[in-house]
Structure formats: structure tokens, C-alpha cells
Amino acid sequence: MNAAPPMPPPSSSPSRTPVAVWPWPIALSLLTVFGLLSALLGQHGIWLALSWTSLSIPLVVMFACLVRARRRTPLSNGGQS
């Protein structure tokens, strides 16, 4: 999972320069697939916990993005923590 990039820097307007589109979706998809399979093949104990964790991460990331967007007021002021 070392392909995962750092959280993109906050920016209130889309940058003009192209960004790497795929690392995040690929990382989240790999986590999902790992989560689905680890519970199916591992069945108990640590594998179940790993499954729950890795399936939660896409949801957590999504939620974090939503919170970040919400916190940044619709107007320009980028009050970021």
C-alpha cells in the first residue's frame, strides 16, 4: 500500500496543473478488495479485524473530504486547521 500519496494540499480553487488522478482511487480500491477477501479467506481473528479496518478506510477518507469541504466556507477564506 506504499502507493498511497499524502493527503492532497488544501486548495480553494482547482489548480491549473494536472494532478495525479489515480493513486487515491487505486489505493482505496485495493483496500476494499483486500478487506473483502481477508474476511472471506481468513475467516477469524486478525483477518476479520483487518477486513473491517480496510473496508472502513474508504468511508473514512470520503467522510474526511466531506468534512474538509464543509469546513471551508463557500467563500474564498480557506480557514484550514
Add this chain to the structure above:
Amino acid sequence: MTTTTLRRWFVVHKWTSLICTLFLLVVCVTGLPMLFSEQIWDAFVGDDDPPYEVLPPGTPNASLDVMVAKARVMFPGQIVTQVNPDDDEPAVLVSMAPSWQALKDDEKYPDRHSGHWIKFDARTAKVLKQSPPSDAPKKPRTWTGIILGTATRLHMNLFAGLPGALFMGVMGVLFVASLVSGTVLYGRYMKRLPFGTVRRDRAARLTWLDLHNLLGAATLAWALVVGFTGFVNELQTPLFGLWRITDVRQILKPYAGLPEVSQAHLSSVQAAFDTAAKAAPGNKVTGLSFPGAPFGSPVHYVLWTHGATPLRGRLFTPVLVDARTGALTGAYPMPWYLRFLEISRPLHFGDYGGLPLKVLWALLDLVVIAVLVSGVVLWAAKRRIATDMRLRALGFDPDDVETVPTLGEAMR
């Protein structure tokens, strides 16, 4: 990517999504109660069965032959049709009927139920419960039963049987196509946007678009897996039918013409279970049907065994045991397409990782609902823009026109 190819992908995404969205919404919403049906039953209905006798752990099970013999004494002149040990509880269900013919005739009369069952304690062989007699007044259906039943039927086939199931299968294929085309479009839309951007300071349509992209990207893999396995599940009737007319027919051919063995001259049921367990090592034996059963052989016990792990738990291996001699005839693992079907089931149901997995399943399902809704909003908004442009061409001035997104231009 040229504008033409991009437009093609956009058209594919638009139409596949538009066609399947309504049905996908039905499936996503009805899937939620199905996911928690066990918990819902326990919470709202429960069962009124007497509790099981508490016996020291490790008490061996009674012989199934004892239960079968007791059942015959209780209903002399009737035949035993099936013996099914419960998967989770120390109980054995023995099914009976006046005759195979009577069971077959039931199909013509929806109100007639000549089959019935007796539930035994697996360890003491005591009778625990019997099916209510067929002429007993029907218990009113509970709300829980009605809601769960409706959800299940809608989810599986829209109350339309096999055609409905196949139709839903096609919707599943369209859903997968819309996910793939959506992924291609995502790559184009997100070219200059960091992952997770949700623009709230611009046109409302852009907020919806960003939400659609973010939520879609977060659930993409899950939606692909559940969508595709859902499609495979809808094929179960034709796939089992295929197996029945090919392999099963081939296996049973040599016995098809033989006269049915009389129930008075059958070998031991318990021994047949033991033989089957040995013939399919690692598998649990979950049921036995008696000679003469539909899709069976007139001279064999058919025993159903399945794997003991979540992965193999739905992989059935039928075993034939000669009911005249008690000898093993053979164990018949399923063909690859049924194995594929059975492995894809847990991945669709999300029932293999405890309650936390089900909760995650539900959350992901809710996010997919949001993706579907935002997709509809985007489509509707774009239609409004198109309508406004036509209005303007006719000399009207639609008051609240929002900025037409530049990307939208290229796509139209």
C-alpha cells in the same frame, strides 16, 4: 483521449446509468433490511419454540435411525421424504408426506400441503415440535414477515419469477458498464482537481459533480464486486438447470428406469450420513432425501454436503448412497460455473464477517444510493440547461440560468 471517444464514454455512462438507476435504487434500498434480516427477526419476532434441554457439553447425538423410526410410528402408512439436521441448533427436521405423488399433486393446488415435518432434539431424539396441520387456521403474517418478504422478492426478481431475475441480471450488467464508463470519465474530470475536492463556491452543479466523483471513487471497488456478484446470483436458476440436464442426468441415467425401493426395505439413514461424511471429507452433511424424490434416483439416498468455511460453505457436493445396500455410489463436486456462483454469494451478501462487516456493507450501500441520486441530479440539471438554451433560442429568457460548466460543453 479525443473528444469523440470521450463523448462516446459519456453516452455509455449516461444511458447505462439512466436505465439501471431506478432498479439499482430498488435493490439498494431493499438490500438494507435483507442484510439485517437475522437481527430483525430476532428483535421483532423471535421464535416461540421451547428452549433446548441443557445437556453436558459433548453429549453425542442420537442415531438418525431412531428419529426416522419414531416418525414412522407417529404417521404409519406415510413416507419419510427428507432428513435435515439443523446447521446451528441441535435439532433434526424429519419431513414426511402421504406419498411422492401427493407432494407432486400439491403443485397443482396452491392450498394443499400434504408434506409436513417433525422436529427432534438431535441429542435425545425427543419430539420438539411439529408443523401445524394443513387444515389449521393460518397464523396472520407479521409485519416483519411482510416487509422482509416484499423486500426479498423485489430485490431478487421484482415479483416476476425467472424473467424478473434475468431482467435484474441485465440491470446488473448495465450497472457494471456504468461503473466502468464512470471510471473513465472520472479520470477526465479529475485531471486538474486534487482527490476529494468538493467545490462549494461555484455552481451547484459542480458541487453535485464533485460529490458524485468522490463518493463514486470511494465505493467503486465495492460496487463493482457487489454488482457483478449480484448479476451472477441472478443466473442461479438457469445455471442449476444446466447442471441438472447435463451432469445430473448423466449420473442418474443408469438408475432412472429402476422401480422405487419400498420404504420398508431401506438401509440405515445414519449409516448413509456417515458414508457421505467420509466420501466428502471436510464437508458437513446437511440433508438427505429419500429414494424417489424429484430430481433424485429411485434407489439412492441423495445427501447434500457443503464446506465448513465461509468460502466453501456454499459449495455443495451431493453424494449418492445406494439405499438398498448402503454402499457409496459416488460424490459429485459441482461444475465450475456453480462453484463460481457459490463463491460469489458471500461476496454479494456480506454475511461472512460478523456484524461489523454487515454494518460496513450497509454504509457502503448508503453511499452508493447517494452516488445514484447525485447522478440523477446531474442528469436532470443538464437537461434543464439544454431546455433553457432551447427556450432562449425561441426568444424566452429563463431567469435563473447558472454558468454552463465548460467541461459540460465538450460532453454534450
